[in-house]
Amino acid sequence: MFWDPAERDRVAALCEEFAVHTVECVIVDTWGMARGKRIPVKQFLRGGGYAIANVIYTWDPTCFIFATPWVDETDGFPDMHAVPDLSSFRIAGWTDGVAIVMCDTVDVHTHEPIAMDARNMLKVQLAKAAQMGFGVDAATELECHFFTEDWKPLYDDINCYSIVRGAEMEPFMLDIRESLRKTDIEVEACNVEYGPGQTEINLRYGPMMKMADDTVYFKYIVRLVAKRHGLNVTFMAKPFLQEAGNGMHVHQSLTREGKNVFAEPDEDSILGNTTMRKYLTGLLAHHKELQLIATPTISGYKRVQDYSFSPTQVTWGLDHRLVGVRCIVGAGAGNRLEARWAAADANPYLVLAGCLGAGLDGLEHDYELMDQVVGDPHVDDRWERLPGDIDGAIANFDAPFTRQVFGDTFVENFLIMQQREAQEFADNAQQSDDVSQWEIARYRAVI
Numbered sequence: 001m002f003w004d005p006a007e008r009d010r011v012a013a014l015c016e017e018f019a020v021h022t023v024e025c026v027i028v029d030t031w032g033m034a035r036g037k038r039i040p041v042k043q044f045l046r047g048g049g050y051a052i053a054n055v056i057y058t059w060d061p062t063c064f065i066f067a068t069p070w071v072d073e074t075d076g077f078p079d080m081h082a083v084p085d086l087s088s089f090r091i092a093g094w095t096d097g098v099a100i101v102m103c104d105t106v107d108v109h110t111h112e113p114i115a116m117d118a119r120n121m122l123k124v125q126l127a128k129a130a131q132m133g134f135g136v137d138a139a140t141e142l143e144c145h146f147f148t149e150d151w152k153p154l155y156d157d158i159n160c161y162s163i164v165r166g167a168e169m170e171p172f173m174l175d176i177r178e179s180l181r182k183t184d185i186e187v188e189a190c191n192v193e194y195g196p197g198q199t200e201i202n203l204r205y206g207p208m209m210k211m212a213d214d215t216v217y218f219k220y221i222v223r224l225v226a227k228r229h230g231l232n233v234t235f236m237a238k239p240f241l242q243e244a245g246n247g248m249h250v251h252q253s254l255t256r257e258g259k260n261v262f263a264e265p266d267e268d269s270i271l272g273n274t275t276m277r278k279y280l281t282g283l284l285a286h287h288k289e290l291q292l293i294a295t296p297t298i299s300g301y302k303r304v305q306d307y308s309f310s311p312t313q314v315t316w317g318l319d320h321r322l323v324g325v326r327c328i329v330g331a332g333a334g335n336r337l338e339a340r341w342a343a344a345d346a347n348p349y350l351v352l353a354g355c356l357g358a359g360l361d362g363l364e365h366d367y368e369l370m371d372q373v374v375g376d377p378h379v380d381d382r383w384e385r386l387p388g389d390i391d392g393a394i395a396n397f398d399a400p401f402t403r404q405v406f407g408d409t410f411v412e413n414f415l416i417m418q419q420r421e422a423q424e425f426a427d428n429a430q431q432s433d434d435v436s437q438w439e440i441a442r443y444r445a446v447i
Contacts, residue, residue: 032347051079057116093182115409118349135255153196172229195244215348237300237343245303246344262335282362294342313383317373357405
C-alpha cells in the first residue's frame with residue numbers, strides 16, 4: 001500500500017457517493033499521450049496500482065518499438081509499477097460511474113521514480129521551488145481544430161472571435177465545458193480562433209501540478225466529447241500549412257503564502273519586480289535548449305514562422321504577441337509571464353518542468369536582462385533566431401541545463417527518439433512545402 005490511509009478513505013467515500021465502478025488510471029508517455037489501464041473500483045481501492053511495460057517511454061507516436069539505451073530486446077521489455085496519486089483523483093464529468101486518476105511510475109524493485117517519467121521531473125522542479133520558498137501557479141492555454149467525422153474542417157473561412165461561429169459550435173462546446181467543470185477543471189472562456197474549425201479554451205490559473213494534470217485530462221475529455229458528437233479533433237501543431245497552428249502558451253508566476261510574488265513592486269524597472277525579472281532572464285537564457293521539448297513533432301516546425309504568433313526569435317515584450325515571452329504587468333495579482341513557445345501537441349509535464357527549471361535558474365544566476373521588443377521583432381536582426389527545423393532543435397538540446405532539469409537518462413533517450421523521428425520523416429514523407437500525408441497519418445488523430 002503506497003497511500004496515506006486518510007487519502008484512501010477520502011477517495012473510497014467519493015467512489016461510494018458517485019457509484020464509481022471503474023477507475024481510469026493514467027500515465028503519460030514521452031509524446032504527451034495518455035496511456036494506462038481501466039481498473040474495477042474494488043481492485044483499485046486495494047491500493048496495489050498496476051504493472052505496465054516500461055517501453056511506453058521510448059516508443060514512437062505510433063507505438064512502434066525500437067532499441068534505445070532505456071530498453072531493448074535484451075532486457076525483455078520489463079514492467080515498471082504505476083502508483084495512483086490520489087491528489088489527482090477526480091470523478092469523471094463526462095459519464096457516470098467512472099473516476100480518473102494520474103499515476104506516477106516507479107521501479108518494481110527499488111520503488112524509486114522512473115527516470116523517464118516526465119511527471120516526476122515536474123515534481124522535482126516544484127520541490128526545488130519550494131526549497132527556495134516559492135509555490136508555483138500556472139495556466140496552459142491550448143488551441144485545437146475540430147473536424148467532421150470524415151476529417152473535413154467544420155468550416156473553411158477565417159472568423160476569429162466570431163460569436164456567430166461560436167454559437168454554431170455551442171452544442172458540443174457546452175458539452176465540453178460542462179464535462180470539464182464536472183471533472184473539477186474550471187474553464188474561464190472559449191472562443192473561435194484564427195484557423196478553420198479552430199477553437200481556444202482557457203483553463204483557470206492554479207497550482208502548477210494540478211494544471212499539468214488538468215491539461216492531460218482536458219485533451220482527453222475534449223476528444224471524448226467530440227467523438228460523442230460525431231466529430232474529430234486534433235491538437236497537432238500544424239494540420240494546415242497556410243492556416244493557424246495549435247499552440248500551448250504557459251502562463252506562470254511564483255507565490256509566497258498564497259500571494260503572487262510578481263505583483264510586489266520592489267525595483268525601479270520596466271517589470272517593477274526583482275523576482276519576475278530574474279525568472280524572465282532564465283526563460284530567455286534557455287529558450288533555445290527547450291525548443292525540442294516545446295516542439296517535439298516534425299509538423300511543429302512548420303508552425304515556427306514569422307507573423308504566425310509562434311515565436312521565431314529569443315525575445316520578450318510587454319503584452320506583445322510576436323515575442324517568445326509576453327510579460328503581463330500592472331495587473332496586480334494577475335502579473336505573470338507567458339511563455340509562448342510550446343505546441344499544443346507537446347508533453348505538458350516536460351514543458352512546465354522546463355519553464356520552471358529555466359525560471360529558477362534565472363533566480364539563481366541573475367542573468368542580464370536583454371532589451372525588450374518594441375515594434376516588429378521580425379525585421380530586427382538584433383534578436384537571436386530559433387532553429388526552423390527539428391535538426392537544429394536537436395543540436396541545441398544536449399546541454400548542462402537540460403541534463404540538470406530532465407536527467408541524463410531522459411536527455412540521451414529523447415535525443416535518440418527525436419533523431420529517429422527526423423529520419424523516419426526523411427525516409428517516408430514526400431518532400432514538399434506542404435504538411436505531408438506522413439505527418440497527418442502519424443499525428444493528427446492521436447496527438
